[in-house]
Amino acid sequence: MNNGFFLTRRFFPLFWVQFLGAFNDNLFKNALVMLITFRLAESPEQAGLLITLAAGIFILPFFLFSAFAGQLADKYEKTALIRKIKLAEILIMLLGAMALMTQSVELLFAVLFLMGVQSAFFGPIKYAVLPEHLADQELLDGNGWFSASTFVAILLGTIAGGWVVLTDGGETGMAAAILVVAVLGYVASRFVPTSAAGDASLTVQWNLWRNTRQEMALRHDFPQAFFAVLAISWFWFLGATYLSQIPVLVADQLGGDDKVVLLFLTVFSVGIALGAWLAGCYQKPVRSLTNVRWLVWLLMAISVVILIGNLAMNQVVLADDLVGISMFLTQWPSVVVLLTMLLIATFGGLFTVPLYTLLQVKTPHHFRSRMVAVNNITNALLMVVSSVFIMALYAFEFDLTQILYSVALLNLLVAFWYLKRGRVLTQPS
Template sequence: MSLKSSLSLIGTKRFTPILAASALGTFNDNMFKNALIIMATFSGLTVADLPSETVVPIAATAFTLPLFLFSAISGQIADRYDRAMLMRRAKFAEIILMLIAAAGFLLNNGWILIFTLFLMGAQSAFYAPSRVSSMPHYLKPEELVAGNALFGAVFFICLLLGQAGGQLLAATPNGPQIVAGLLIVFAIAGFASIVPTPPSPAANPDLKIRWNFIIETGRIIYFATQLPQVLRPLLGMAWFYLFTAGLMTLMPLLVREVMGEGASLVTLFSVLFVIGAATGSLAVGALTKGRDAIIFTVVGGFGLLAINLYIGWQVATWVPTPEPVGAIAFAQDPGNWHLLIAFFASAVFAGLYIVPLQAMAQRRAPIEKRARLLAAGTLLNALGASIGQLGLLALSTFALPIWWVFVFVGVGTGLIAMASMRYVGSPNRPYSPS
């Protein structure tokens, strides 16, 4: 599909309501989380009098823990019931959660905010399988990659806007009150957006829901292992979440300890990553010709290999400036442009890498188990992000210098690209038991 054809999906009743609702939800999630972090770091917001260094990881865990607890159950529900109905209910629940969050911000109550963050993670865990598994129903096979590309681009942009909004507003005198109001407004808008979504009938209406999340988590992982054509793209996506979460966690340490620069440079790198990843995602939508588009994963993987090796070399030989400088001064120095371009290029390749994998998993999962298999993907992504946040930080802190992390990420992604080469040219077809 061309870029024009991809963008033509915007405005259709089968695509736009879900895109808009998901975008507003992503913005809300990130504005909430970042406002909470800023208030904990700079405004004295506490939970049980814990220091901000402890509150921040607690907040991150509160949001990701429900993905481990509820993904298996939510996958069953999304296979059992109409997914459009489930998405509407999840977005209505978001309005209630944002009312609770608003109370937490207005009362400056850390306990309420952490509890709401946990509930938001649960809401996301129940929304995601319905949204992702419904894409092959709403989109034609030749539109699936383009649709996921648009979702990816919008996700990255809304993530950036939500981060910026939460960080900037929370630091102003009336910021918490403004954040509280915006959370409610965007939640209502998200629910209004999802209402027109056409039905997405149950894939397995006779499925018996099993509520033991431990057993069912093992079951959905087992399902995935029995379908390697689905498991492969799921693992490829989990790797993406592992290295992106790890690199974003390491970025402040890289800027402060290795480069000796000011904190605003972290923000600049984050902006470059988001814009680059959105660009890469849109490029896949513009250039794909209706196939699995695995060639873009291969190109993205080898690109990440080359760029990360280059960044690792630059970091290993970096000579800090005598005095820390901010993002503007850093960007104005032509001697730093090569590194900024490299960070941007790595994000573009990351966007190229991830989009085809989501479409492949959606297309290849058998319809009667599709939501559960993609819920397994959500769980693997959360696991990858957790490992990335903790593992790469520990790797750089206790064992290897930071530049080795870039080598590790580049080589790992290059190996995935090499393994993916055998699937280049795969025809655009759904899963078949034969």
Template sequence: MTPDSDRHSQFELLRQRRFLPFFAVQSLGAFNDNVYRQAIIGLLFYLGVTPEERTLYTNLAPALFILPYFLFSALAGQIAEKLEKSKLIRITTAMEIAIMSLAAAGFLMQNMTVLLVALFCTGLQSTLFGPVKYSILPSVLKPEELTGGNGLVEMGTSISILIGMIFGGLIFQIAGSHGPVTAATAVVALAILGNVVSRMIPRAEAGAPGLKINWNPLPESLAIWRLTRKQLAVRNAILGVSWFWFIGTMLTAQLPTYAEINLGGESRHYIFALALFSIGTGVGSLLCEKLSARTVEIGLVPLGAFGISAFMLDLYFARSGAAPMHVSTIAAFLQLPGSTRIVIDLLGIGAFTGFFVVPLFALIQSRTPKGELARVIAGMNIQNAVFIVVAAVVGIAVQRFLGWTIPQVFLALAIANTLVAIYIFTIVPEFLMRFLSWVLVRTLYRLRVRGIEQHVPDDGAALIVCNHVSYMDALILAASIPRPVRFVMYYKIFNIPVMRFIFRTAKAIPIAGARENPELMQRAFDAIDQALAEGEIVCIFPEGKLTKDGEIAAFKSGVERILEKRPVPVVPMALRGMWASMWSHRDNRMGRMRVPRRLRAHVEVVADAPVDGRGATAEGLEARVRELRGDAA
């Protein structure tokens, strides 16, 4: 039987109207922004301005683009929360047509003042589009599609930025005297195309249509900043995204000088280095869905963070000084000692950046209430802007005042990234816990899932009942279910060394028998009821103990006690193939040492349609789980 994770691919979203038009609009917007900015630089060379004037304009342009994020993000978040999302996207793309028409006039008149005003307006348009860009995804995608959808968006954005920079940079080189007309035509045509495509985006309801807009940016900025800090995991996910922007800004800002000094001295080497980083980011973003098995797998975040540090550290050692000689072609560059390592390192940094940032976006979207998401994204954008500015200032300061070389900057980034990652994972151990469970499950098992997408509710309380076969059952189920799950487990399993850290961090609920510890048992039922009252998913193993013969034991009445007080939907699940795997009671202690036979066992998680909690009985649920399990013990 084909598992859910095999039947679906994130690329299928590109065939569906609920995602494709939005993906195209986002990619076209990123492409046009970079065509425009590179065309401005091309115009500066075309006009023959002095190097001092060119430096002034190239430093002023990023500041003008990012300034609206500080000024208008609070307003943008409220508007994105209040308006129907497809309508807002059409409004912002119509704004882009007007702004690019102004930019076209600037190109035709060869007037830098007009072009810089239009650049500020482009930043304003991006500020308005930002909150709806990420808040629309949870409205049109299922929870298990969030990682794949975000991966596609990040891939499309990074590749669009790269191609836009190349295209914009070539306009004046290829068109020559027709450069101003070509640039003007290109930016307007792309804006019109984006608006046309935006009209195909289906309706996506507002998160908070009754929201009263506060037009004062200062108190509202503080209010949305407080929203970003309501949940510890979300707060630190936003910190992680902002740190991603810090690293990305520092890295890409150094690449032009790095290409000149360390890669051989040609502008094409800068584009080549940027292309490697962008392609790596795109590939890493796409791989997130495969590696996460279509769940919001924040266990990839530590992998991404430490992978970035490892490859950035190696980038320093690959060539810590200047290039051995000046080379004019990419082929000649690749012949230089250490060049292959540089290529691998830039691809690796990009790939692990994708592993790092895509799950963070998915976590923010899945853990934030829909009526607050756009404002939380707006708050994140303000914080991102602060980190981008700080990165630019730090990059200049360490080179001008401390005399650091570019490779030394990369070395410092590798060390700083490791320290920041350790800090985040110490504050929110859930990231590290998920990483450990992700590694364990994918190392020890070949996991297949069936029925999870259809039968586990996307939101609201639910009780999951499942057969109990091995000490790894909770980790297997956690890796299969897209939502966070509160597991109820026997306190002796909960207290297993090392695993205790994972279970405690996952907020598992330890329980004991009435004769063993009636007080602990009562605390467990109270915790279960509170979790269900707060809309969480709770999983129990109604047999009360691991199977000793591979068969399902009778379900105890505890499940009925839970439902009597809180009659939530009950999702029957069955673990298949676990009896032959490691850490079941199939073999004696010596038999368990036969690891090769049991490593990478094929296991399956099967879910059935929810049962109404008001009429569910232990006997009836046991029968459903037996039927799901079948003969595949």
């Protein structure tokens, strides 16, 4: 893996801008979740409702603003936009600090929505600007660093957000933390080099609904890039399904406590980072990414691993009480399930990093931000579909093991669909 570019100005500041942004998002989000769960909700039912509402509030801006954000990023110079977005983050976090200190649910949710808006505007830029600063042969590594660090940032933000806010004076500490991280993100943005000039002739569509429909329709002009979008979004469906069910899987199927849940989240993040690193080490050159077989084989491998994990879960003998990490690791079926989580995440890193690179190199410069916006909208849609899918199966009285069997089968069907559709990758760009 060639990392010679990592410490250069064309990559290092941008890396920290996106890392600190992802960290701050999850720092605030998990602090909010913990406050709702342990202090603000009057009942477990109300806590569940508010946490579900929070997830929806954060993801809504990606549907509303991604297409508009993509147009802005293609029209104007991207580095200037990054700095404005990071400055806006400081203002949002000032409001967030106030919300944490007052513990106002309404204000906390308003800040969460604004954070979603900020992320929706930054998303199309960070992947679109990368090919302007890195050579083609460096893109796989650059995307690998982005993917790996994003999941590490999510994990660290989740841990710190949940731990700090519930300590004595935790609201003050968390308010200070989110402000400091936002300021550091803005400082890093000042070192990002200027990007290529935007398309001044592009007309920005202010009608958000019409804008979204228009940009989604243009995806057909770039079938290879949109194939990458569909594949990336499918992994987000799988990832959202697994991540949302980790607490249930650990507690109900494996008998582990909250520390074991954290262990699973850590292993998942490490797996993504490992897969992203392996993608940079062993993937073929960018020009050879038009071979769809690697994608199909990885999806099939994920289904096989899910089946192995389910079979191991059936061998777990539950104790009377939830067990900690040391006791959990003494049971071989539980260790097997943990290893399957690592493999699924590793395959996911191998799967998505080349696809982000394919999206970048198969989309012309003048449309690249908008294609990333299309990707973000599709990702968000598949994550919502994942939630609906899980709720529907639970409504039909499926248990978690049956749900995971269903996911494995559905994943195989998608793999074969991609294999059939993969001929689009052999078309001229």
